[in-house]
Amino acid sequence: MTKTLIISDSNKKSQKIKSKIIKKLKNHNPNKKNLVIVIGGDGFMLKTLKKNISNTKLFYGINSGNYGFLMNKFSEKNFLHNLDKSKLISIFPLEMQVKSKNKGFKKTIAINEISVLRQSRQAASLRIKSGKKIVIKNLMSDGVLVSTPAGSTAYNLSVNGPILSLNSKKLTISPISAFRPRRWKGKIISDKAVITIQNLNPIKRPISSVADNVEFRNSTNIKIKTNKKIKFNLLYDPNRSLQKKIKLEQLRGEVK
Numbered sequence: 001m002t003k004t005l006i007i008s009d010s011n012k013k014s015q016k017i018k019s020k021i022i023k024k025l026k027n028h029n030p031n032k033k034n035l036v037i038v039i040g041g042d043g044f045m046l047k048t049l050k051k052n053i054s055n056t057k058l059f060y061g062i063n064s065g066n067y068g069f070l071m072n073k074f075s076e077k078n079f080l081h082n083l084d085k086s087k088l089i090s091i092f093p094l095e096m097q098v099k100s101k102n103k104g105f106k107k108t109i110a111i112n113e114i115s116v117l118r119q120s121r122q123a124a125s126l127r128i129k130s131g132k133k134i135v136i137k138n139l140m141s142d143g144v145l146v147s148t149p150a151g152s153t154a155y156n157l158s159v160n161g162p163i164l165s166l167n168s169k170k171l172t173i174s175p176i177s178a179f180r181p182r183r184w185k186g187k188i189i190s191d192k193a194v195i196t197i198q199n200l201n202p203i204k205r206p207i208s209s210v211a212d213n214v215e216f217r218n219s220t221n222i223k224i225k226t227n228k229k230i231k232f233n234l235l236y237d238p239n240r241s242l243q244k245k246i247k248l249e250q251l252r253g254e255v256k
Helices: 012-025 042-051 079-085 242-255
Strands: 005-008 035-040 058-063 087-091 094-100 105-110 113-118 124-130 133-141 143-147 170-176 187-190 195-199 207-211 214-226 232-236
Touching: 005 012, 012 035, 012 079, 035 042, 042 058, 094 113, 094 207, 105 207, 105 214, 113 124, 113 214, 124 143, 133 143, 133 170, 143 195
Parallel strands: 005 035, 035 058, 058 232
Antiparallel strands: 087 232, 094 105, 094 214, 113 143, 113 207, 124 133, 124 195, 143 170, 170 187, 195 214, 207 214
16 A cells, blocks of 8 residues: 655644644554645645646545635544545546736636636726627626635635535636626536636736636636546545535525
8 A cells, every 4th residue: 555645734733733643644554545634724735736636646634724624624533533434525626728918828727716806906897708608798897706616615605606516517607896787696607618708908907817826917818617637536524525515505505
């Protein structure tokens, strides 16, 4: 069996958990091959996944941050049991291709969401297409956000976007502080669609495009699609699966 890799954030809490896990694993071989244990918060997990793109690695996250939606809660007593009984969930990232004002071209991936944001005091002026079909001709707003199901409870939820079930095979397009049309609430589309976001006025109204935490400024044209060639395999404790976390957020929304 291959050796378990432990990747930890540098803060004291993460390092303390790491020391405890090393002791636990000293006389125990997890029943998972190609296992990577990630200790930190959601942001650290996102960075780690992007640095370790592999369709064969299994990532088991342990939260040492705040919310830790993508992570598991650490239980020193039940750690080995939870790890061995953990269930697999596979997610696919978004791929973003960006053209900038200086005609540069850049590409990256996003696991949670891609946000297009105004870069100055002027509202953004955006045309959004799904394939060849125009979703909205001219959205005047602080920006727009395209989210995966896994990311629909993050930034997307904070801008009142819909929560997507993990197996929905959908993406959500959500406006950020829409000015015109004021009542446009966004759109849910197939994850097979190719989304194009065009800046209609790049000189007066510059925008930046952000994939999770990677920003490209002065964007003029952004193309977004689901990359099915990249698959992230995440492990969750049976009673705290990612599906259950998303369902819980959906129920909270219904209660409100």
